[in-house]
Amino acid sequence: MPVTERKLKFAFYWGASCGGCEIAVLDIDEKILDVAAAADILFWPVAVDTKYSDVEAMEDGFIDVCFFNGAIRTSEQEELAHLLRRKSGCLVAFGSCAAMGGIPGLANLANRDKIFETAYLDNPSTSNPGRTLPSKESRVKEGTLTLPEFHDRVRALHQVTDVDYFLPGCPPPTNLILEAVNAVIKGELPPKGSVIAPEKSVCEECRFEKSEKMLTEIRRIYEVEKVEDRCLLEQGIICLGPATRGGCSARCLDAYMPCTGCGGPTPNSMDQGGKMISALASILGLEGEEALPDEEIERLLDGIVDPVGTFYKYGLAAALINRRLEG
Amino acid sequence: MSEYDPNIIAFLCNWCAYAGADLAGTSRLKYPSNVKSIRIMCSGRVDPVFILEALREGADGILVAGCHPGDCHYQSGNYKTSRKIRLLRRLLRELNMDPERVRFEHISASEGQKFADVVTDFVNELKVMGPNPLKGECQ
Numbered sequence: 001m002p003v004t005e006r007k008l009k010f011a012f013y014w015g016a017s018c019g020g021c022e023i024a025v026l027d028i029d030e031k032i033l034d035v036a037a038a039a040d041i042l043f044w045p046v047a048v049d050t051k052y053s054d055v056e057a058m059e060d061g062f063i064d065v066c067f068f069n070g071a072i073r074t075s076e077q078e079e080l081a082h083l084l085r086r087k088s089g090c091l092v093a094f095g096s097c098a099a100m101g102g103i104p105g106l107a108n109l110a111n112r113d114k115i116f117e118t119a120y121l122d123n124p125s126t127s128n129p130g131r132t133l134p135s136k137e138s139r140v141k142e143g144t145l146t147l148p149e150f151h152d153r154v155r156a157l158h159q160v161t162d163v164d165y166f167l168p169g170c171p172p173p174t175n176l177i178l179e180a181v182n183a184v185i186k187g188e189l190p191p192k193g194s195v196i197a198p199e200k201s202v203c204e205e206c207r208f209e210k211s212e213k214m215l216t217e218i219r220r221i222y223e224v225e226k227v228e229d230r231c232l233l234e235q236g237i238i239c240l241g242p243a244t245r246g247g248c249s250a251r252c253l254d255a256y257m258p259c260t261g262c263g264g265p266t267p268n269s270m271d272q273g274g275k276m277i278s279a280l281a282s283i284l285g286l287e288g289e290e291a292l293p294d295e296e297i298e299r300l301l302d303g304i305v306d307p308v309g310t311f312y313k314y315g316l317a318a319a320l321i322n323r324r325l326e327g
Numbered sequence: 328m329s330e331y332d333p334n335i336i337a338f339l340c341n342w343c344a345y346a347g348a349d350l351a352g353t354s355r356l357k358y359p360s361n362v363k364s365i366r367i368m369c370s371g372r373v374d375p376v377f378i379l380e381a382l383r384e385g386a387d388g389i390l391v392a393g394c395h396p397g398d399c400h401y402q403s404g405n406y407k408t409s410r411k412i413r414l415l416r417r418l419l420r421e422l423n424m425d426p427e428r429v430r431f432e433h434i435s436a437s438e439g440q441k442f443a444d445v446v447t448d449f450v451n452e453l454k455v456m457g458p459n460p461l462k463g464e465c466q
Contacts (some may be wrong), residue, residue: 026346267375274374275376290397324421325424
């Protein structure tokens with residue numbers, strides 16, 4: 001039976017995520033009742049008591065659409081990614097973590113050993129005299145306990161399994177979630193691999209007036225006494241608007257906060273950080289650039305204290321160079 | 328292990344550096360054949376994404392060469408590139424990719440010798456540095 005003539009079969013899952021995406025689904029407020037009327041939620045660990053074995057028992061492709069949020073860090077998440085791929089007709093990478101690794105992806109600046117050391121051994125508030133670290137199997141008197149394996153690296157969903165659509169955002173904006181749900185219900189889906197968001201940058205949606213951009217210094221938001229009603233970049237605040245896909249109505253800018261890039265790269269751009277470096281370097285230190293000594297340029301660039309965290313806050317795992325290299 | 332031969336991608340601006348490389352050729356200057364040249368209209372056209380992609384695909388070194396300060400055919404392209412490369416190198420350092428793999432040079436149309444010297448020097452430097460750690464990762 002086509003989806004339009006019966007209830008839609010829905011699934012939600014979370015990988016390495018904060019839970020914000022789950023809240024975003026509920027943020028569609030009373031429209032969640034429309035979704036419930038149009039859809040059966042078959043699997044949603046945060047809200048519905050279904051077991052993994054119930055999903056395994058389903059026929060392949062039984063679920064119409066699965067919203068998968070969170071990155072892939074553990075073997076459990078990887079297994080579920082493969083399972084839900086098999087059981088779902090349409091798999092959507094929901095939120096920045098699933099779409100490009102998200103903030104958990106920044107952990108690719110370290111590796112498993114370093115993360116374990118920090119989290120379980122060296123943390124000032126941690127007391128672990130036995131130096132116990134999580135292990136896949138541990139024997140206790142009642143038997144053997146197992147834990148999923150913690151991978152060395154964080155990956156985005158499409159780096160693990162085949163993904164049909166991407167819905168970025170941290171979390172995805174409600175209007176885009178609704179758009180995606182409606183498209184599935186009506187069967188009006190865009191070509192496979194599409195990002196369900198407009199083909200424009202955050203700047204195009206931003207309400208602030210932009211003039212000729214010229215940056216003479218970079219300031220962090222706490223160094224700015226009062227953010228003025230104009231382009232934040234022009235005020236020396238790094239805003240990832242030019243390198244970030246819109247769809248969010250530039251809502252952070254509405255709150256006088258710079259864009260940090262959760263929408264992912266703009267269409268046809270391979271690397272969000274690379275694009276932002278290009279945009280920023282082009283407008284930085286324009287004043288008398290002919291006579292600007294090298295030391296002065298370096299001093300200007302010192303204003304960017306954390307290049308990876310600034311340019312790849314959500315996208316490191318899916319960037320061209322997706323981790324800190326070993327050695 | 329056979330001796331590793333660095334693979335260099337060179338982005339050369341049409342008005343200065345590419346002409347300089349041409350001059351090196353027509354003057355029959357000798358320099359290592361490790362360079363694959365890509366002619367662009369201005370060094371300002373070099374998007375950091377190009378460099379990241381080249382590194383990702385396994386290039387050992389990237390040379391970006393443009394006009395001397397004040398000589399840019401388009402007024403300011405070379406200044407922009409200089410800042411882009413500086414910022415990109417800071418990013419690479421954080422990712423533990425040796426920033427010296429990315430080099431920016433000013434080479435004029437009359438500096439065939441400089442082009443040959445830069446390439447020779449870069450090849451020697453890359454031989455000491457060893458191959459790009461990402462080599463072979465991207466099929």
